[in-house]
Amino acid sequence: MRVLKITVMAALLVLAASIAFAGPTYDRVMSTKVIKAGLSNQGIPFGFINDKNEWVGFDVDMATEIAKRLGCKLEKTVVNNNTRISFVQTNPPKVDMVLSNMTHKRVRDEKIDFSITYFFDGQKFLAKKGVVKDAKDLANLKVGSMQGTTSIVNATAYLKSLGNANPSVTGYDGEVAMFEALRSGRVQAITTDSTILLGYAAKIPGQFELVGDFISDEPYGVGLPQDDSAWRDTINFTLQDIWKDGTYQKIYNKWFGPDSKYPFPLTSKIEMWP
Amino acid sequence: MQTGPGALCSGTLLLKKSTMFKRYFEKPWVQNATLLALTGLVVYYFAFLFEFKYDFDWAVFTHEGQYGHMGLLMIKGLNTTLTITLYSSIIALVMGTIFGLARLSKFKPVYWFSTCYVELFRNTPLLIQLFFWNFALPYAFPEDIRLKLFDMNFEFWCATLGCGIFTGAFMAEIIRAGIQSIPKGLLEASYSSGLTFPQTLRKIILPLAFREIIPPLGSEFLNNMKNTSLAMTIGVTELCWSMTEVYSLTYRTFEAFSVATLVYLGLSLTIAGILYIVNERLKIMAQDRITPLRRVADVIFWPLDFLGRKLEYVLWYFRKSPDQRTVSPIKRSLSLFAKQLVQALKILFVAALVYVLYLVAMALVHFNWEIIGANFKTLLIWRFPGGDESEFFYGLGGLAGSLLMAAISITGSFFIGLIVGMGRTSRNRIFRIPSLLYIELIRGVPLILVILWFYQAILEFVFKVDVQAFWAATIAMTFFFGAYIAETVRGGIENIPPGQVEAAKASGLTYFQTMRKIILPQALKQMLPALVGMFIAAFKDTSLAYIIGVMELTRAAYAINNRIMVYPFEIYTTVAVLYFVFSYFMSLYAKRLERKLSPEVVRIEM
Numbered sequence: 001m002r003v004l005k006i007t008v009m010a011a012l013l014v015l016a017a018s019i020a021f022a023g024p025t026y027d028r029v030m031s032t033k034v035i036k037a038g039l040s041n042q043g044i045p046f047g048f049i050n051d052k053n054e055w056v057g058f059d060v061d062m063a064t065e066i067a068k069r070l071g072c073k074l075e076k077t078v079v080n081n082n083t084r085i086s087f088v089q090t091n092p093p094k095v096d097m098v099l100s101n102m103t104h105k106r107v108r109d110e111k112i113d114f115s116i117t118y119f120f121d122g123q124k125f126l127a128k129k130g131v132v133k134d135a136k137d138l139a140n141l142k143v144g145s146m147q148g149t150t151s152i153v154n155a156t157a158y159l160k161s162l163g164n165a166n167p168s169v170t171g172y173d174g175e176v177a178m179f180e181a182l183r184s185g186r187v188q189a190i191t192t193d194s195t196i197l198l199g200y201a202a203k204i205p206g207q208f209e210l211v212g213d214f215i216s217d218e219p220y221g222v223g224l225p226q227d228d229s230a231w232r233d234t235i236n237f238t239l240q241d242i243w244k245d246g247t248y249q250k251i252y253n254k255w256f257g258p259d260s261k262y263p264f265p266l267t268s269k270i271e272m273w274p
Numbered sequence: 275m276q277t278g279p280g281a282l283c284s285g286t287l288l289l290k291k292s293t294m295f296k297r298y299f300e301k302p303w304v305q306n307a308t309l310l311a312l313t314g315l316v317v318y319y320f321a322f323l324f325e326f327k328y329d330f331d332w333a334v335f336t337h338e339g340q341y342g343h344m345g346l347l348m349i350k351g352l353n354t355t356l357t358i359t360l361y362s363s364i365i366a367l368v369m370g371t372i373f374g375l376a377r378l379s380k381f382k383p384v385y386w387f388s389t390c391y392v393e394l395f396r397n398t399p400l401l402i403q404l405f406f407w408n409f410a411l412p413y414a415f416p417e418d419i420r421l422k423l424f425d426m427n428f429e430f431w432c433a434t435l436g437c438g439i440f441t442g443a444f445m446a447e448i449i450r451a452g453i454q455s456i457p458k459g460l461l462e463a464s465y466s467s468g469l470t471f472p473q474t475l476r477k478i479i480l481p482l483a484f485r486e487i488i489p490p491l492g493s494e495f496l497n498n499m500k501n502t503s504l505a506m507t508i509g510v511t512e513l514c515w516s517m518t519e520v521y522s523l524t525y526r527t528f529e530a531f532s533v534a535t536l537v538y539l540g541l542s543l544t545i546a547g548i549l550y551i552v553n554e555r556l557k558i559m560a561q562d563r564i565t566p567l568r569r570v571a572d573v574i575f576w577p578l579d580f581l582g583r584k585l586e587y588v589l590w591y592f593r594k595s596p597d598q599r600t601v602s603p604i605k606r607s608l609s610l611f612a613k614q615l616v617q618a619l620k621i622l623f624v625a626a627l628v629y630v631l632y633l634v635a636m637a638l639v640h641f642n643w644e645i646i647g648a649n650f651k652t653l654l655i656w657r658f659p660g661g662d663e664s665e666f667f668y669g670l671g672g673l674a675g676s677l678l679m680a681a682i683s684i685t686g687s688f689f690i691g692l693i694v695g696m697g698r699t700s701r702n703r704i705f706r707i708p709s710l711l712y713i714e715l716i717r718g719v720p721l722i723l724v725i726l727w728f729y730q731a732i733l734e735f736v737f738k739v740d741v742q743a744f745w746a747a748t749i750a751m752t753f754f755f756g757a758y759i760a761e762t763v764r765g766g767i768e769n770i771p772p773g774q775v776e777a778a779k780a781s782g783l784t785y786f787q788t789m790r791k792i793i794l795p796q797a798l799k800q801m802l803p804a805l806v807g808m809f810i811a812a813f814k815d816t817s818l819a820y821i822i823g824v825m826e827l828t829r830a831a832y833a834i835n836n837r838i839m840v841y842p843f844e845i846y847t848t849v850a851v852l853y854f855v856f857s858y859f860m861s862l863y864a865k866r867l868e869r870k871l872s873p874e875v876v877r878i879e880m
Contacts, residue, residue: 050837053656074664147515147522148518173508184413184420184424
């Protein structure tokens with residue numbers, strides 16, 4: 001009999017749990033005043049842990065600014081390259097927005113929605129100084145990239161176009177492992193978005209250099225749950241407001257300005273709606 | 275509480291009804307029907323009533339997509355997993371045999387060395403060991419050697435050797451315990467009937483020790499297979515890596531997880547099946563009661579038997595004649611030479627040991643202690659109490675987070691284990707079969723996969739709750755260790771003499787009363803050391819929560835190493851020491867408990 005009672009209780013618990021949480025993201029955020037943001041903690045300088053063990057970075061600052069403007073509390077959740085899409089894809093979404101140096105692509109847009117572009121980047125290669133004199137040298141090098149990103153797909157295609165039919169591209173688990181592979185000599189070059197490469201190269205100044213041209217455009221968008229246009233509009237307009245009053249430039253200069261550790265000139269302008 | 279005659283009347287009625295029920299449920303067909311009905315209900319619920327909010331698309335594995343053929347990727351991963359498993363099993367067996375025998379040596383330096391190996395590798399998490407081999411070790415070599423190493427598929431061999439060395443430490447303990455389990459009296463009897471030491475070894479010790487060793491050794495092989503999934507973290511493209519690649523490129527979480535789980539389950543069941551046949555072969559059976567499976571096992575093992583029998587003749591031919599009283603000069607000088615050789619080897623071994631100790635001491639002296647000192651507090655408690663309020667418990671993590679996670683999950687899994695373990699020993703199929711399924715399902719899958727399932731699929735889609743990564747990992751570990759504790763509980767219950775159960779039944783106790791008053795108190799007392807052992811295992815396995823970004827000790831170390839970059843040796847050594855200190859002292863405690871609870875164990879000299 002007791003067993004039965006326990007079973008019934010357990011069943012009730014499951015039921016109770018399944019009726020909680022409902023409704024689209026916009027309504028929930030506006031009623032609870034809490035935004036859950038998915039952020040990377042390995043992507044220097046977008047989201048990383050600094051020497052005071054604080055979670056900082058460009059994406060972190062942007063997320064904080066968005067939350068501040070919407071009058072909400074920000075709840076940060078770690079995402080990585082493998083989970084940054086699935087966390088907004090689930091229903092209900094695990095996080096309300098993802099700022100994790102994520103390129104918006106049509107393939108990705110089939111699963112989730114994206115805001116307007118909030119950062120302009122492109123993919124490059126990073127190698128020890130003097131190793132690569134010409135972009136063609138890259139073809140036969142051992143190259144490292146990250147698992148779960150399109151960088152690895154782009155790089156393989158690029159090396160093939162340079163004439164190596166069977167290029168060696170290894171997918172490491174995250175930015176740290178990838179940079180470690182370059183530093184220890186496991187691979188001779190690594191490739192991903194240029195700002196991340198800059199961020200890691202600045203760890204050991206003077207040893208590494210960016211080589212070659214951009215091999216792809218990587219415009220970043222905020223990842224948002226599919227089919228929630230009220231929420232998407234809110235984020236888009238907030239981004240535009242952040243740009244309009246100069247806060248964007250302030251945040252940008254803090255991380256990528258000429259005096260920062262990772263200088264990267266701002267060349268484009270985000271999409272503005274009158 | 276209701277009182278009065280009415281309540282009493284309905285109470286007796288209920289009692290009558292419940293006894294009627296009970297009688298019904300003792301019939302196998304009723305049990306089968308109920309099980310079938312329950313399965314039907316579950317299937318019906320999930321197929322029609324439950325809103326999954328997820329579209330399954332199994333075609334990802336059969337069609338070439340934008341990023342290549344995913345099915346092929348999984349098969350490649352499986353291939354790597356099998357290769358690592360095979361190689362590392364062989365390495366583990368060799369290491370285990372050598373160090374297990376060395377642990378029995380009377381020559382103290384050998385004993386100390388092997389004890390160090392066994393304790394060191396058993397009491398630190400495999401993940402930390404892999405990180406150490408992969409991230410720290412290469413810097414111990416000069417640059418040109420390092421680059422040569424990297425040319426030789428370094429990550430793969432790192433994972434293979436790492437798994438092999440780790441499992442070898444466990445196997446060494448099993449082999450030592452197996453050999454030591456032989457009663458002293460048997461050895462004395464064998465010596466006094468005139469058998470020499472090699473003969474005793476061959477005829478008495480090994481056959482008996484084998485029976486003791488093979489079953490736990492087999493489960494180590496199984497564990498080793500599951501542990502190879504950790505190779506993913508250092509970039510080896512094995513099955514778990516392929517699975518991650520599939521879901522991060524196609525966003526097909528459920529499909530990728532399901533396929534990987536099924537493959538791991540298939541591998542586990544295959545290994546378990548082989549073990550079952552081996553165990554059947556080892557059982558002592560009366561000639562007239564040989565089971566059909568035993569016949570099958572006999573046929574499979576016939577070549578080995580045949581070889582063994584032939585070897586017997588060879589050994590007999592080269593036997594030492596007992597009536598040889600005189601020793602020829604050649605033999606004498608040979609034996610003298612052998613003695614001196616052994617002596618020289620011993621000296622060489624000690625010298626090598628001293629050299630290694632010197633190297634370690636030098637490395638320790640040259641450690642950058644400032645870095646360790648500066649980050650020690652971070653490793654212990656992470657950011658607590660300076661963390662953000664949205665973080666888990668104001669940024670608690672590091673060692674404290676790991677211990678907390680282990681404590682919570684073992685407490686939870688104790689109750690799961692108790693219920694499932696009781697269900698597993700129940701004679702009623704309605705309880706036994708679901709318990710069995712739960713135990714075997716969980717034990718056949720690597721913990722890393724269980725954590726991913728819970729964090730990204732089960733809590734989300736089935737229970738529709740959203741929890742922090744810390745809690746997701748804790749819940750996953752609770753269910754995982756629940757299955758292992760259930761097996762311990764089952765062992766404890768089955769060890770109780772059946773006479774006690776009969777006596778309890780005869781004196782009119784119900785099933786639950788018997789359990790509560792007679793069986794569980796005794797079984798739990800016996801289980802206590804095993805439970806402490808389980809806590810140690812859970813503490814080490816909290817390192818796997820690394821994979822979903824929980825800031826426990828391993829992740830904290832990883833973050834620090836990521837920030838400082840140039841002192842991997844210092845950081846990973848400190849973390850390994852932290853894990854070691856806690857696990858080792860807890861295992862000492864477990865041993866003391868065991869000795870206290872079963873005083874008749876005596877260590878025998880070999």
